[in-house]
Each structure stands twice: as C-alpha cells, then as structure tokens.
Amino acid sequence: MGNNILLSSIIFLGAAIICVPIAKKIGLGSVLGYLIAGILIGPFVLGFVGQEGEDIMHAAEFGVVMMLFIIGLEIKPKEFWIMRRSIIGMGSIQMFFTTFIIAAICIFYFEFSIQTSFAIALSISMSSTAIILQTLKEKGLHKSSAGQAAFSVLLFQDIMVIPILAFLPLLAANDILNATSEHTFISSLTPGLKTLTVFGAMAGIVLTGLFVVEPFMKIIARTRLRELFTATALFLVIGVAYLMSIVGISPALGTFLAGVVLANSSFRHELESDIEPFKGLLLGLFFIGVGSSINFNLIIEKPALVFSIVLFIMLIKAAVLLLAGKIFKIKNDQNLLLAFLLSQVGEFAFVLLNFSGQLQIIDPKWNALLMVVVALSMTITPILLLINERFIDPYFGMKEGIKENKHDEIHEKHSVIIAGFGHFGSTIGRFLKANGIHATILDNDSDRVELLRKMGFEVYYGDATRIDLLKSAGAETAKMLIAAIDSPDINHSLILNASKHFPKLKIMARARNRFDAYELLDLGVMNIYRETLYTSVHMAVDVLHELGIRNYTATRKAQDFIKYDEEAMRELAATRHDTKTYILSVREQIELEEKLLSEDLHQQLTDHDGAWDSSSMK
Numbered sequence: 220m221g222n223n224i225l226l227s228s229i230i231f232l233g234a235a236i237i238c239v240p241i242a243k244k245i246g247l248g249s250v251l252g253y254l255i256a257g258i259l260i261g262p263f264v265l266g267f268v269g270q271e272g273e274d275i276m277h278a279a280e281f282g283v284v285m286m287l288f289i290i291g292l293e294i295k296p297k298e299f300w301i302m303r304r305s306i307i308g309m310g311s312i313q314m315f316f317t318t319f320i321i322a323a324i325c326i327f328y329f330e331f332s333i334q335t336s337f338a339i340a341l342s343i344s345m346s347s348t349a350i351i352l353q354t355l356k357e358k359g360l361h362k363s364s365a366g367q368a369a370f371s372v373l374l375f376q377d378i379m380v381i382p383i384l385a386f387l388p389l390l391a392a393n394d395i396l397n398a399t400s401e402h403t404f405i406s407s408l409t410p411g412l413k414t415l416t417v418f419g420a421m422a423g424i425v426l427t428g429l430f431v432v433e434p435f436m437k438i439i440a441r442t443r444l445r446e447l448f449t450a451t452a453l454f455l456v457i458g459v460a461y462l463m464s465i466v467g468i469s470p471a472l473g474t475f476l477a478g479v480v481l482a483n484s485s486f487r488h489e490l491e492s493d494i495e496p497f498k499g500l501l502l503g504l505f506f507i508g509v510g511s512s513i514n515f516n517l518i519i520e521k522p523a524l525v526f527s528i529v530l531f532i533m534l535i536k537a538a539v540l541l542l543a544g545k546i547f548k549i550k551n552d553q554n555l556l557l558a559f560l561l562s563q564v565g566e567f568a569f570v571l572l573n574f575s576g577q578l579q580i581i582d583p584k585w586n587a588l589l590m591v592v593v594a595l596s597m598t599i600t601p602i603l604l605l606i607n608e609r610f611i612d613p614y615f616g617m618k619e620g621i622k623e624n625k626h627d628e629i630h631e632k633h634s635v636i637i638a639g640f641g642h643f644g645s646t647i648g649r650f651l652k653a654n655g656i657h658a659t660i661l662d663n664d665s666d667r668v669e670l671l672r673k674m675g676f677e678v679y680y681g682d683a684t685r686i687d688l689l690k691s692a693g694a695e696t697a698k699m700l701i702a703a704i705d706s707p708d709i710n711h712s713l714i715l716n717a718s719k720h721f722p723k724l725k726i727m728a729r730a731r732n733r734f735d736a737y738e739l740l741d742l743g744v745m746n747i748y749r750e751t752l753y754t755s756v757h758m759a760v761d762v763l764h765e766l767g768i769r770n771y772t773a774t775r776k777a778q779d780f781i782k783y784d785e786e787a788m789r790e791l792a793a794t795r796h797d798t799k800t801y802i803l804s805v806r807e808q809i810e811l812e813e814k815l816l817s818e819d820l821h822q823q824l825t826d827h828d829g830a831w832d833s834s835s836m837k
Contacts, residue, residue, distance in 0.1 A: 230267045234260045235503050249357065250350050251601035253503045257510020258598075264515075284460045284474045285501045287348075287377075289494055291478020302371055305547065309368055310375020312543040313536075313561070317344040320535055334390035335582075338575040339589065341383050343532055347565035347597055348373045349505060354560065354604060362641070362705060364549050364666045365556040372540075372561055380472055380567050384574060385417040391578040420466050421476055424459065428480030436486045449493040456494075472570065505566065506597075513594045517587065525588065529595050533562040550665035552612060559607045563596040612682075631677070632693030633659045638683035638713055639704035640671060643729055643750065647701060648676070658701075659692045684712045686720050694721045702728040707735050714742050737792045747788075756781055 234256035242252030260267040318340040325336035351369050360366040432455065439451045456474050463473030481490060518525050537558040544554035569590065576586045635651065635658040637644050644660070651658055660676065661683040662668050668680045681688040683704065694700065700717055704710040707730075714726055727746040730736040736747045756777045763773040787808040794800045 230260055231504065231507060234267075235507065239503070249503075250353055250506055251598070253506030254510040254598045254601070257507035258513060259510075260507070261511030261513070263513070284470050285456060285494065287472075287475035288456050288478040291377075291475040291480075292482050292490060292494075302367075302374075305368060305371040306375050309543045309547055310372050310379075312546065313372050313539055314344045314376060314379060316539045316542070317536055320539070321532070324531075334580055338387060338390055338571075338580045339585075341387075342568040342571040342575065342589070342593075343564050344536075345376050345380075345565040345567040345571070346373060346536070346561040347563050347600070348377060349566055350563065350597060350600055351560055354601070358608075358706065358708070360556075360706075363556075363664055364553040365560060368544065368547070368549060368553075368557050369560045372543075376565070376567065377475060380570070381421060381476065383571060384472055385421075387571070387574055387578060387580065388417070390580050416466065420463065420473070424473060424476050425480050428477055428484075432481065433484050433486065436484070440486070440489075448489060452490050452493050509566075509594050509597055512590070513598070514587065514591050517591050518595075521588070525591060525595070528588075528592050529599070532564065532592065533596055533599070537562040550669075552665055556607060556612065559600075559603050562603070563600040564593040565597070568593045631657075631659070632696065633657050634698040635659070635701065636661065636689075636692050636694060636697050636699070637701045637703060638662075639702070639710070639729070640667070640676070640678055641703070641705050643705075644701070644703035645671075645676075647703060659697070661688065661692060684709060684716055686716055689717060689721065694724055697724060699725045699727060702726060704729070707731055707738070711738060711742065714739065714744060718743060733788060734795070736788055737795055740789065740792045752781065752784065 235253060238256035238259065239249050239252035242255060243249055259265055318337070320340075321343050322333075322336040322340035325331045325339055326333060329336075331339070351373060355361040355366045355369065361370070436448075436451065439448055455477065459473045459477045460470035463470045484490070540558040540561055541554055544557050549557065572581065572586055572589055572593070575581045576583065581589070635656060637648055637658045637660045640648060640660050640662040644662075648658055648660055660671075660678045661681055662671070662678055663680065663682045665680055668678050671678045679692070683689065694717065700721075702710050702713050702717075704713060710729060714728055717724055717726060725746070726744055727748065728739050728744045730739055730747050730749045732749060732751055736749055739747050760770075760773045760777045763776070764770050791801065791804055791808065794804050
C-alpha cells in the first residue's frame with residue numbers, strides 16, 4: 220500500500236461503507252461489520268493492506284488512543300461514587316478470579332514461569348470496552364441490569380490497567396530489561412525504577428491536567444474560534460500519547476488517564492463535543508485493524524490449539540462472570556447476557572501483551588498466538604450476542620426471569636396494554652391508574668419487574684415483541700397498545716409485529732425525536748408522542764408566563780405550536796431522504812409556523828385571557 224494515504228483512506232472507508240450496512244441489515248451489528256471489513260481487506264484475504272496487518276494496526280493504534288481519551292472523559296466521579304459497590308465488587312471478582320485461574324493453568328498445564336503466567340493472565344482478564352459500550356448503545360441495553368453491571372466491570376478494568384502496567388516491569392529480570400530491543404527512556408532502568416517512572420509519569424499527567432491544561436484552555440476559549448479549540452483538544456491527546464511513548468508507557472493508557480483528569484474540568488463538555496465526531500470513525504478504524512490483524516496462517520498451522528484456547532478463555536471468563544452475577548443477585552437472564560457481553564478479551568490486552576513483549580516476559584511465538592486469540596475472541600463476541608438475542612434470551616429469560624411465576628401467565632386482561640414500563644411508560648401507567656383505568660403492563664427487565672411488583676404494580680415479565688406474549692396479554696381483544704419501550708429498534712419491532720398480527724389494535728407509540736417519529740410514520744403509526752416535544756413546549760410556556768404573557772395565551776399558543784409542528788412533521792417525512800429538498804421544506808415550515816403563531820399576538824385580548832392568572836383573580 221506504500222505511503223499513499225489517499226489510497227489507504229479509500230480502502231478503509233470503502234470496506235466500512237460496504238460491510239457495515241450489510242452487517243446491520245442482517246442483524247449482526249456494526250462491530251462485526253467493521254471486523255469483517257478488516258478481515259476482507261487484510262493480508263490474508265484480499266491483501267489490500269499490510270504485511271500481516273502491521274500498517275493498519277499502526278493506524279488503528281491512534282483510534283485506540285482517541286477512544287480511550289473519550290472513555291476517560293466520560294467517567295463522572297459522582298457516578299463512580301454511587302456505583303462504587305458494584306464497580307469494586309464485581310470488577311475485583313471478575314478480574315482477580317480470572318487472573319488466578321488462567322495463571323494456574325499456564326503454570327501447571329503449559330509449564331510457564333510464574334512471571335509469564337501472570338503477565339498472560341492479567342492481559343487475558345481484560346474485556347473489550349469498545350465492543351461492549353458500542354453494543355450497549357446500539358441495542359439500548361445501557362440501563363438494563365446487565366448493562367450497568369458490564370459498565371461497572373469495564374470501568375474497574377480500565378482503572379486497573381494503570382497499576383498493571385506499573386507491575387509488569389517487576390516481573391522482568393534485569394538482564395532481560397537491558398536486552399530489550401526497543402529503546403525508550405525506561406528501557407535501561409531497573410524494575411524498581413521502571414515502576415517509579417510509570418507512577419511518576421501518571422502523576423505528571425494528573426498534575427499537568429489540573430494546573431496547566433485548564434488555564435491554557437481558558438486562553439484558547441477566549442479566541443471564540445471553535446476550530447482552534449478542536450485543534451487544541453487533538454494536540455492534547457496526541458501530545459500525551461507521544462510523551463508516553465517516549466517514556467516507554469502505553470500511549471493509550473496515558474490518554475485514558477488524561478481523559479479521567481479532564482472529566483472534572485469546566486471544559487469537559489466542549490472537549491466531548493469537539494472530539495465526538497472522531498469517535499465513531501476511530502472505533503471503526505480500530506475494529507478494522509483488529510480484523511485485518513488476525514493471522515490466518517497461524518490459525519491454519521495450529522487450528523486446534525488456537526480455537527481451544529479461545530474457547531477455554533471465554534468459558535472461564537463466562538463462568539467467573541456468572542459467579543459474580545450470582546453474588547450480586549442479578550437475575551438469570553441478565554446474568555447470562557452479562558457473561559456473553561464480557562467473555563471476550565479486550566483491546567487493552569493488545570497494550571499489555573505488547574508491553575510484556577517489549578519486556579520479553581512472554582515468548583514472541585506465544586505473544587503472536589495470544590494476539591490472534593484476542594482478535595478472534597473479539598470477533599466471536601457479536602456472533603454470540605446475536606445467538607443469545609435470537610435463540611436463548613427469548614426462552615431462557617421467560618423461564619427464569621421471575622421466580623414466583625415460572626411462566627409469567629397473565630391472569631387479567633384489560634383494554635389497554637403498556638409495553639415498556641421505564642420512566643416513560645410508568646408515568647403513563649400511574650396517570651391512567653389514578654383515573655380509574657387499568658392496563659396490562661409488560662416489561663423485559665426482570666429486576667425492574669420485581670422492583671415494580673414490590674411497589675404494588677401488576678407488571679408481567681416478557682419480551683413484548685413476541686406474538687404469543689401479546690396474545691396472552693389480550694392483544695386480540697384489547698383496544699389500545701402503548702409502545703413505550705426505551706430502545707427505538709425494539710419499539711419498532713413491537714409495532715411491526717402488533718400491526719401485522721393484531722390489525723384492530725390501535726397503537727400509540729413513543730418516539731425519542733423527530734427522526735425516530737419519521738420511522739414510525741413509515742410503519743403506519745399515526746399516534747406518535749415525541750419525548751422532546753411536549754416537555755420543551757411546556758417549559759417554553761413557563762418562560763412566556765415569567766416574561767409577562769398571560770397563562771391562557773401562552774398555553775393556547777403552545778397547543779397551536781404542537782398542532783402545527785405535528786402537521787409539519789408528517790409533511791416533512793416524505794422529503795427527509797433528499798437533504799436539499801428537506802432543508803428547503805424545513806425552512807418553509809418554520810416560516811409558516813412563525814407566521815401563524817404571530818398573527819394574533821397584537822390582537823386585542825379577551826377578558827377570558829386572564830382567567831388562569833391567579834394574580835388577576837386576586
């Protein structure tokens with residue numbers, strides 16, 4: 220591929236835009252799409268990139284660096300403190316149990332030294348932050364018990380990388396340290412001094428972030444040039460990565476710590492918004508790099524060894540995660556999902572194995588084999604999650620989700636069915652109940668179901684997208700289905716199934732925003748309720764009232780605005796795929812709305828306009 224960066228960009232981006240939409244279309248997810256793209260363009264299939272994937276992995280390394288900076292930036296100290304029990308508890312159980320089990324196998328079965336065994340075990344204990352966070356986001360699982368538990372474990376692992384990198388030099392002998400081929404600032408130091416240098420570098424990042432970066436950011440912010448602020452953010456990330464590489468410490472670790480430090484900065488949100496556009500693309504680049512780095516020659520030479528190691532590692536990690544879930548009383552369906560989510564080996568393993576290789580703690584042949592094992596486990600994870608979603612969770616969750624009612628048989632049927640009883644659905648349910656209307660409530664989060672039952676709600680556990688559950692809930696005779704599930708994708712699946720099998724059932728659907736509403740309109744749903752519309756209009760009414768406009772007038776104007784906006788949404792839905800036409804249509808609709816709403820502003824108000832204002836009545 221040479222030095223032709225334009226050709227490289229065409230190959231990387233072309234593979235992504237072809238493979239990812241196909242993978243998403245058939246339900247494999249974007250992560251597996253990127254991995255497949257990397258495999259296809261890699262040296263072992265089409266050969267468009269790299270000698271054994273080396274050049275693309277150099278490019279992907281920057282993707283990891285940026286990704287970990289953003290992850291560090293998103294860590295909120297308050298949330299960490301609130302979740303400290305699950306972070307420290309579940310994280311330590313997963314990491315330490317996995318480490319000691321794998322280390323024992325390496326010592327007694329493979330007859331590795333204690334130093335090598337623990338270096339391998341600590342690397343293998345890591346799970347993929349990139350894959351899991353992307354999966355939780357795509358599937359709307361971040362609020363589920365499994366999603367929160369997975370986030371806790373990942374956060375603990377990310378933090379533990381710092382002491383692990385400081386600990387690894389202590390495992391290397393002096394003669395090996397002196398013989399390392401790659402010369403860095405710490406390559407000639409003793410193990411003790413190496414460890415002190417690592418901690419010193421970490422402390423330097425923290426102090427610089429606290430006392431230098433923020434004042435510097437204030438100076439940049441005064442220029443009011445956003446592109447300069449973006450350039451400063453990138454300079455900060457690349458600068459930290461470069462300094463860490465000079466010292467001989469993982470650049471990814473340095474930028475992660477820099478992100479954590481700046482999470483408390485007053486410029487955190489600006490940094491997030493400026494770097495956010497790079498996030499998805501760089502994650503994709505990283506996954507393409509992982510896919511292209513899979514050494515198929517090594518797999519062909521030793522297929523039994525490679526796949527057996529992958530299998531045993533994922534089984535061990537899954538077993539430990541199931542144990543941790545049991546200890547923390549996570550329901551069986553959520554616990555199984557947690558095991559599937561975190562059973563792979565993560566991107567930090569590349570960092571730790573590479574560092575161990577530099578220290579010559581791990582033999583180069585085994586290091587290469589373990590790199591393949593890590594990449595394969597990451598590739599297998601989206602497939603396992605798809606299998607769980609399609610073939611295991613619908614049945615296992617129904618049978619094991621609620622102990623007190625094995626099959627969750629629905630005994631009462633009502634004219635209204637509410638699918639999804641989170642914050643949105645529960646508000647509807649409480650309002651209806653307060654007005655004497657009972658509803659059949661369905662939710663697929665077993666922990667939430669149990670909690671709601673303790674609060675006095677009659678909630679039934681199950682996947683509302685399943686036809687048999689909708690039938691047992693009385694969908695054939697009910698008048699109305701309220702689709703209030705958090706995930707738009709699952710909500711769309713529910714609406715498709717319900718409209719197909721129960722055509723007489725009137726559907727009222729939750730939408731997160733205007734573009735989600737467009738998708739619902741395509742499904743034929745006419746009663747759509749956007750989360751962002753009604754609350755924002757209600758707030759605007761209060762703003763008008765505080766500015767002196769009479770309450771009745773403000774409320775009437777709000778109702779008119781909602782009416783015009785709903786009409787505009789239906790007209791704009793047809794043109795949304797043509798960007799130019801859509802923008803022109805939006806401008807026309809905005810002008811029309813403003814004209815209609817301003818027509819009666821200067822008209823003489825009637826006596827009734829002040830009837831809702833308590834001050835006028837007094």
